[in-house]
Amino acid sequence: MVTPLLSLTGIGKEFPNGTVALSDARLTVQPGSVHGLVGANGAGKSTMIKVIAGAHAPTSGVMRWKGEQVVWRTPGAANRAGVATIMQHVPLAPTLTVLENVFLGTPGPWRLPRARRAEFARLLERVGYAIDPDAEVAGLAIGERQMVAILQALATGAELVVMDEPTASLAEGERQVVFDVVRRLSAQGTAFLYVSHFLDEVLSLTDRVTVLRDGTVVEEGATGDYDEDRLVQVIVGRDLLEAERRRAGPVPEDAPVLLSVRGLRSPSGVRDVAFEARAGEVIGLAGLLGSGRSEILHAVYGADPRATGEVLVEGRPVRRNPRAAVAAGMALVPEDRGSQGLVGTFPIWKNISLPDVASLSSGRSLPREPAEHERAERAIADLGIVCPGPDALPTELSGGNAQKVVFGKWLYGGARVFMLDEPTAGVDVGAKADILELVRRFAAGGGSGGGSGSGSGGNVVLVVSSEFEEILAVATRVLVVREGRIVAERAAHETSEEELLMLANGFGEGGANHAA
Amino acid sequence: AGDGNKQYTIGVSNLGLSFPFPAAIGKGIKEEADKLGIKIVELDAQGKADKQSNDVQDLIAQQPDGVLILPVDSGVAQGLADRLKASNIPTVAVASQVGDPKQRQLKDVYPGLVALVTQDEYAAGGKAGEIAASVVPGGGKMAIVEGQAGFAEVVQRYQEFPKSAAAKGATYEVVARQPGDWVQDKAQSACQNMLSSNPDTQLFYAQSDDMAAGCAKAVAAAGSKAKVVGIGGSKLGIDAVKSGAIAGTVCYKPEDLGKLALTTLHQHLTGQKKQDAAFVTYDTPAITKDNLADCTPQW
Amino acid sequence: MPRKDLRSRLAAALRPGNAGVVYALLLIVAVLTLLTAQLGRPPYLSATNVINILDQSSLIAILAVFTTVVLISGNFDLSVASVAAFSAATVLSLVAPLGLPVAMAIALGAGLVCGAVNGLIVQLVGINAFIVTLGTMTAVRGLVLILTDGRTITASDPDAQSSLIALQAGYWTVPHILAILGAAAAAAGVFVLLRRSRPAGIALLAAGAVAIVLSPVLGFELRLSKPTYYLIVIAGITWAVLRYTVIGRRLYAVGANAEAARLSGINVNRYRIGAFVLNGLGSGFVGILFAAKLLAINPTGLQGTELTVLAAAILGGTSLFGGLGSVLKSVVGALILFTLDNGFNVLNLGANYQGVIVGTVVVVAAAIYTVAGRQRQVKRVRESSKPQVQVRQEALR
Amino acid sequence: MPRKDLRSRLAAALRPGNAGVVYALLLIVAVLTLLTAQLGRPPYLSATNVINILDQSSLIAILAVFTTVVLISGNFDLSVASVAAFSAATVLSLVAPLGLPVAMAIALGAGLVCGAVNGLIVQLVGINAFIVTLGTMTAVRGLVLILTDGRTITASDPDAQSSLIALQAGYWTVPHILAILGAAAAAAGVFVLLRRSRPAGIALLAAGAVAIVLSPVLGFELRLSKPTYYLIVIAGITWAVLRYTVIGRRLYAVGANAEAARLSGINVNRYRIGAFVLNGLGSGFVGILFAAKLLAINPTGLQGTELTVLAAAILGGTSLFGGLGSVLKSVVGALILFTLDNGFNVLNLGANYQGVIVGTVVVVAAAIYTVAGRQRQVKRVRESSKPQVQVRQEALR
C-alpha cells in the first residue's frame, strides 16, 4: 500500500466562540488521486481545508504529509510543502492585477519578471481559459475572480491542490475549464481535494469521497460505490424531494401583471430590456458569465443610478432607487453576499430584519427587538441555518449558511417581486431543494406566512442562476440574456438546457446579434 | 524681601511652556520664587485659550494666594481676570495685555488686576524701526515677515515701526507682507519667495528673531544685499547679529520679566507695595553689532 | 430564564472588552486619587474637582458625541474645531447688534451649512472625507481669520455679555439629585438589561451605582455646570436614538456595509450627509458655548481640537472604518483626556513630562481594552452552542 | 501589436483619473503664471522660483514618500512630525560633543526606534494605528520638550555648524543636465512602457518631456538644492522598489487584503512593521535635514506637519484603506501645497485670505480627479464574449 500523500486523523477544531466545527475527523488523500469532500452547509468542510492549508490550527489530531507528521503554522508553510489552496471566499488583493495575484506568493526579487508573463500565458493555455493579465482584480466579476484564484493555486505547481467549492460561482464554460484542469493535472500526478455541493461533479471527477456531517466523518469510500441519490442520503440524512426535478407549467393567461419593465438601459451595458411578469411567475434569466444578468437585476431594482427606463409594480411606476423599490415591494438577494448582502458587525437577527426594520418597530421608529429575534429564529428554522443562534455574526457562519441569512432578509417582509442573483451558490443539496421549494411557494403567493400574504394570488420571482438545470427546475418562463439584452424567451416546460446554452452563446433563431 | 513668615503659594497660568519665550518667563518666575521662598503651581495652557480657561478653574480650586497669568488671548483673559477677581485672588498679567487691544490702550490696565507686567510691544516695534532707519537710511523697499495671522503681536510690532523710522528720516515702501507663522522654516521660504518676486527689496522686517534668522538664510542664499531686522533678542537673534546675518534686533528679557512679575505680585501680597491696575514694564533696547553687550539673551 | 439572562448580560457588559474604556478611566482616577493623597495635595475626588473635570470636558465631549455619529456612519470629520471657532466668532460679532437669539440662530446656521457642505461634497462628489474636511478645516479657519481680521473678537457690550454668560456660566443645583438620579439610572439599567441590551443597560447601571456611591461624597445635592447638563442631555438623547430607534439601526448598517444597506432600501447618502449636518450643527452649538465661556475668540482659537475630539472617540472604541462606536464611550474617552490634564494641574506636574505621560497613557488605555477584548473573543462561549442538530428537514413541512 | 499597446497605454496613463494630481498641479501653476503676468510681477516660472519651490517642498515631500508606504501597507502614521523634531533635537544636541556621523547615527536610530515602537504596538498588540500614533506623536513631542527643556536648541559650535550646513545648504549644478536627464527619462519611459507598465512609464515620459521643454527656460544647467536631490533619489528608489520588486508587490497585497496576503505565505506583520520602521527612519533623516537647514529647533518645531504630510499623500490619490497609492503622486501632492504657499508669497496675497484659498483649492483639486477617475470606472458588460460552449453534462461524461 502506498503512503498516502496527506492523512488526517482525530482532527478536532473548536472555535473561540465554542463552536465545534470538527471532532475526530479523518481524511486520507492518495497521491495523484482526486478526493471529494462533501457535506451539508456548516458540516466543517472549509474548516478542514483551512486546517490543511495552515490557516487554522487544529485543536487536536495529527496530520501527516507523505507519511511525516507535520504542523503547518502558517499558510506559507503549507505552500512550501506543496499544498495550494483555493479558499471558498476567494481572497485576492483587489488593487493588484490578475498577473500579480496569480503570482502573489511566488518568491524572487522582482515584482513582475518578464518570465512570469510567458509562464502565465502557458498556464492559460494549459488550462484553456483567457483573461487579461493586466486587469485589476477589483473590476472583475465574481466568477472571474474565482478563476484567478484557481490560476493562483495552479501556478505554484503544488502536489496537492485543495479546492473549496471552486465552481460555486462559475458559469458553464468555466466549470468545464476547471474539470478539464483537474482531469489533466491528476493524470500527470497532481492530487486534488475537491469540495463541492454539485454532486454530479463529485461523482464524475473524484476517485474517492469523504462525507462530513456535523464535523465528523460519516462515510468514506470509492466514488464508484455511490450514485447521486445515495450520496444525498448520506449527506443530509434523508431522501431529497422529488420536487427538484419537477418542471413548472405556465401561469394562467389572466393572472394580473405584477411587474412591467420597459426600455431599461444603463451605461453598464443593459440594453432595451423590456418584459412583463404575471403574479405567480418565476422568471429565469439565463445567460453566460458577464452577459449582464446581474446588471439587469440591479437596473430593475434601481440600484444602478445611471439606469434609465420604466419599472412598474402593480401598475404603479417605481422611482429609480432601492428605497423606492423596497417600498414598492421589491427584494434583491445580491450575488456577492459578503460585500452586498450582509452587515458584518450585525448579528444574524439584525441582518434579517434590516430591510423591514420599520415594520417591526413601534410607530415604525422604535425597533421591537423581541419581534426581530422571533423573526430571526423563524428564518433559522425555516431555512435550516446552522448557527449557534440568532446572536451569531455572519463571519462565524459557513458560506452556505451565510447565503441563507441573506435570503432570510426578504422572506417575511411583504415583498411581491423577488430578484434572486445566484441564490443557491454554495448552498448544499438539501438546502437548495428547500430554497427552490420556497421560491415556488412564494411565487404561488402562499408566502412564508409573515406579512407577505397580500393574497392576490401570487408574487413574482426573477432568478439568475448559472445552473440552467436549476432554472428549468424552478422557472415558469426563461429569458435568455446576451450582451445585456434579452435575446430569447422560452416557456420552461418547452425548452432544454441544451437549447438555453445555444441561445446564450448567440446561436439559434433568437440570437440575431452575432458579434464575432 | 519677605518679612512675614507666611509661605505664599502662587499659581502661574503660562500660555505655553513649549514656546521658548513664555517658558523663559516661567523660568524667571521660578528662580525668583526660590529666592523668595514662594511655592509655585505652574500650569501649561499649551497655547490654547480654552485650556487656559480650564487651568484657571483648576487654579481657583486650589486657592492660591495670588496668580500670574500669561494670557494666550487678551480677549479671553478678560473673563479669566474677572473670575480670579471674583474669587478674591490677586492677579498680575504678564507679557500680554488683558482686554481687547482694539478697545483698550496698552497702559490702560484692566481694572481688577494688580498690575500688567510686560514689555511694550508697540515701543519695541518702534525700536526696530529705528534700527531699520540706521541700516537702510533714507528708506526704500521693505518686506515684512509677519507672525502667524491672528496674533496680537502682528499688529503691535508693526504699528510704531514706520513712525519711528520716519522720525529718523526713513520712509519705506512696503512691497510685500507675508506670514512666516513665527517659525524659521516658513519665514525662510517666505523671504525666498518674496525676494524672487521683489529682487530689489532692501529691507526685511521679521517680527521675531526666529523668523529673522530664517529670512537671513534666504537673503544670503539669493545673494541679495537686503538687510534683515528682527525683534526679540533671543539667542538665535543675538547670534545672528553677532555674525552679521541680521542687522539688529530688539532685546526682550523674558527671565527678567518673570522675576519682575513675581516681585510685583509678592510685594502686593506682603503689603510692601500695594498696587492697583499698575502698568509695569522694563527697557527693551535696540541691539546692533555696536552694542551687543547690552543684551545677554535669555531665551 | 430571564433572571439567568440578566446575570449573563451583566457579566457580558462588565467584561473589559466591552466596558474597557470605563475601566481605564477608573484606573486613572484611582491612580490620581492615590497620588494626590500621597503627595499631600488637595483631595482629588473632592466635589469641586469632580464638578470641574466634568465642566472642563463637557464641550469637547459634546463634539466627540457628534463626531462619533459621523464615524459610525463611515465618514471622518476634521473640520469641527474650525467650524466651532467660526460659530463662536459669528455669535460674538453679532450678539451686540442683533441680540442673542438671532446671533445664535445665525451661528447655528453657519455650522449647519459647513456640515452640509462637507456632507454634500463627500457623498455626492465622492471625494475622500479626510481630504474634504482637511480642506474645509483650512477654509473655514480662513473665514474665521477674515471675520476677526486677525484679532481677538470680544463681546464688549455689557447686555450682550450677560446674555451670553447666562447660557453657560453657573451651576444648576438639584437637592438629593445624585441619589435620585442614581437610583433612576440603575432602575432604567435593569429595565434595559431585561430588554436584551447589554452595554446600554450596564452603562446605566454602572452610572447609577457610581452616582449612588458618590452621593454622600458630592453632597446631597447635584451641582453641575450648565455645560455638563447640556452634555448629559445631548449624549443621552443621541445614545437613545442610536440604540433604540430605526435611525440608529440604519446608521450603523450604513457605516458597516454601505452597499448592503443601500440594497436593503436605506438611503445611504441621506444618513451620511445627515451625520455631517448634525456634526456641523453640533460644532456650531459648541462654538456658541465656547463664545459664552470665553467671551472672546481669536483666529487661532480651538485650533488642534479636532485631534482631541477624534482621540476621545477612538479611545472610546469607535472604529475609523464605520459601523462601530458608542457615544457614551466617546464621552468617557473625553473624560480620560481631561482627567489627565486636570490631574497634572492638581499634582502640579512639570510641563516637561506631561506629553510623555499623556501619550503613554493613551496607548496603554487603548491596549488594555484591545487586549481584553481579544481575550473575550477567545473565551466567549455561547450557552446555546450545544450540538447543532439539523432541524431543517422538518422545518418546511 | 506592441505599437498599438503603447499608444493605448499612453492614453490610459494620461487619463485624468490616473494623472489627475499632475493636471491639478499644472492647472495651479498655469493660473499662478497668468496671474503674476497679469499683475506685472516677475515671471512665475523663472528658474529661481522653480528651484525655490522644489527646495521648499523637498523635506515634506520626503516625509510624504515614506508615509505613502505606510498608507499602502494599510496603516496610518500621525507621529512623523514629532519624530522628525525629536531627531532634529537629538542631532543638534549631540553634534558638538560627538561629531556629525555619530550624532546622525543616533538620530536615525531614534527615528528607527520610534517607527519600530509604532509598528510593534499596532501589529502585535493590535491597537488601531490612529490612536497608537496619536499617542506616540504626543509622547515623542514630550521627549522633545524634555530634551530641549523648553528652549531653542542650536548648534552653536562652529565646526558642528559647518558640518551640518554642508549636509543640505547649497546647490549642485550639472551643465545641460535638464536636457540630458529629460532625454534619459523619456527614453526610460518608452522602455518602461514597452515593458507594459503604464503609469510608471508615462510618468517618466512626461517628466522627460517637461524637462526638455523647460531646459531652455531654466538655463542649460541644472541647479537644484541638495534636499531636492535627496528627494529625487529617495522618491526614485522607493518608487522603483515598489514598482519593480517583489517587496512592492507584497506590500500592496498586504495593504489591499491582508488575509489574501497571509494565505499566500506573505508575512503580513513583517511588511507592516517594516513600513513603520522605514517611516520612522525617514522621519529621522528629515529631522536631521531640518536641523541642518535651521541649525536650531524649538519644542514646538514642525508641530502640525503631520497633517500636511498626510494631505500631500492623500491629494496624490493614496487610499486611507491601504493597497493603493503612488509615491510619485504623493510628491506631486506636496508640490501642490507648496506651490500654493509660494504663489501667495509671490503674489503678496494678504494672510487673511490664504486659508480660504488653500482649503478650496485642496478640495477642488481632489474633486477634479475624483470625478475624472469615476468616469473611467464605468463598468461594462462584456461586449462580445466568445462562445463558451459545451453543456456541463457533456463536460462531465
Ligand SMILES: Nc1ncnc2c1ncn2[C@@H]1O[C@H](COP(=O)(O)OP(=O)(O)OP(=O)(O)O)[C@@H](O)[C@H]1O
Ligand atoms: N471563524 C469562525 N468562528 C466561529 N465559528 C465558525 C467560524 N468559521 C466557521 N464556523 C462554524 O464552523 C462550522 C463549520 O463551518 P465550515 O465553514 O467549515 O462549513 P462548510 O462545511 O464549509 O459549509 P459550507 O458548505 O456552507 O461552506 C459552522 O457551524 C460554522 O458556523
Ligand SMILES: Nc1ncnc2c1ncn2[C@@H]1O[C@H](COP(=O)(O)OP(=O)(O)OP(=O)(O)O)[C@@H](O)[C@H]1O
Ligand atoms: N471581457 C470582459 N471584459 C471586461 N469586463 C468583463 C468581461 N467579462 C465580464 N466582465 C465583467 O463582468 C461584469 C458583468 O457581469 P455580470 O455580473 O453582469 O454578469 P452576469 O450575467 O450576472 O454573470 P454572473 O453569472 O457572473 O453573475 C462586468 O461588471 C464586467 O466587469
Ligand SMILES: O[C@@H]1[C@H](O)[C@H](O)CO[C@H]1O
Ligand atoms: O513674543 C513671542 C515670540 O516672538 C514668539 O516667537 C511668538 O509668540 C510671541 O508672543
Ligand SMILES: [Mg+2]
Ligand atoms: Mg465552506
Ligand SMILES: [Mg+2]
Ligand atoms: Mg452576476
